Ligand SMILES: Nc1nc2c(ncn2[C@@H]2O[C@H](COP(=O)(O)OP(=O)(O)OP(=O)(O)O)[C@@H](O)[C@H]2O)c(=O)[nH]1
């Protein structure tokens with residue numbers, strides 16, 4: 421989960437969990453499975469960098485091609501071949517199946533490949549089958565994905581079906597654009613904070629786009645009080661150092677600076693769009709590629725029949741040399757299981773303050789630098805409340821407001837009990853392992 425350098429928490433439970441994890445890993449490698457996730461999944465994760473390079477060169481000479489996953493369906497994936505700069509060319513599309521036997525990374529992970537993954541694939545004349553088991557009717561060249569490269573970043577959540585598994589939704593994102601609308605639907609700051617935590621955890625740069633600012637000047641919709649609170653919130657995020665872009669996507673001529681800023685920011689990057697339905701993501705994409713909608717409509721034959729774009733993530737090439745992934749999967753999610761040290765690291769404004777106890781959760785502990793900073797208004801109480809909500813594992817779903825303290829406490833108690841039970845179980849497993 422957390423890959424934060426120089427941040428090691430010391431307490432007995434965490435040390436025990438680490439030992440358990442080590443034993444589990446050893447067991448996996450004993451069973452002949454490769455456990456190192458982050459080098460390259462194939463052909464041998466224990467090779468040195470130069471050996472890997474040589475192996476890849478060898479694969480190229482054998483006809484393997486390099487591409488980027490731009491859409492994943494149940495059985496097949498769409499791959500855009502990469503150009504010499506390593507960027508995907510969505511005009512050069514391939515329809516591929518996935519040779520699952522080559523993917524050892526998949527332990528505790530729901531998908532073998534995800535949108536944004538860089539892969540090696542092999543042209544193949546074999547037929548693909550669609551989700552209903554019918555042979556796929558397509559004019560696209562076909563292939564088989566054989567290997568995938570290490571991911572530089574990922575957006576993931578707990579797999580709702582198996583909570584100890586990871587559901588990676590996007591890989592190799594250069595920038596996360598968190599999109600919210602000021603009104604209709606009203607901005608949910610708690611959801612923005614959760615996206616920010618994910619981006620901080622993965623060290624992916626972010627931009628917060630607040631769309632539909634035109635509605636703020638409509639007195640019937642936005643009271644003076646609402647506008648004041650909104651402005652204060654924007655200041656909070658700007659003071660932390662986040663790039664907050666206020667936008668009216670429908671009337672770009674009224675805010676040319678914002679549009680220009682976004683176009684410049686997106687250039688040459690793979691941008692993951694996060695934000696729930698109706699906030700204006702498509703309208704913003706249209707600013708980056710005004711003819712985008714038409715192009716999709718006019719060339720329906722490049723994809724096979726029965727394709728449903730709305731249910732899958734897919735990567736779009738914009739005319740400013742950028743790529744956008746609209747991400748239905750991350751419009752609402754449940755992030756949890758962060759320990760306080762990792763989580764508070766994801767709130768950059770907390771970093772300068774020190775607490776008496778190294779493992780301080782900034783909750784009930786005495787002499788807490790964070791709580792002190794909140795009382796002195798050096799940290800905003802709103803962000804602090806968000807921190808507590810995320811720490812206590814509260815989810816934020818579409819349509820819900822920010823959680824109240826009462827639900828937080830009830831939820832916390834239930835979670836603490838569950839966590840204690842899990843730890844006791846893990847510890848007894850560990851003891852058995854150490855004895856045997
Ligand atoms: N007033 C106002 N309305 C906007 C603005 N941008 C988009 N809208 C409207 O908001 C609605 C939703 O816009 P979309 O661009 O479809 O939003 P989306 O986030 O792509 O929504 P999904 O496709 O459901 O994910 C549309 O009716 C747009 O016309 C804006 O800047 N101001």
Ligand SMILES: [Zn+2]
Nearest residue numbers: 775780782788
């Ligand atoms: Zn503290």
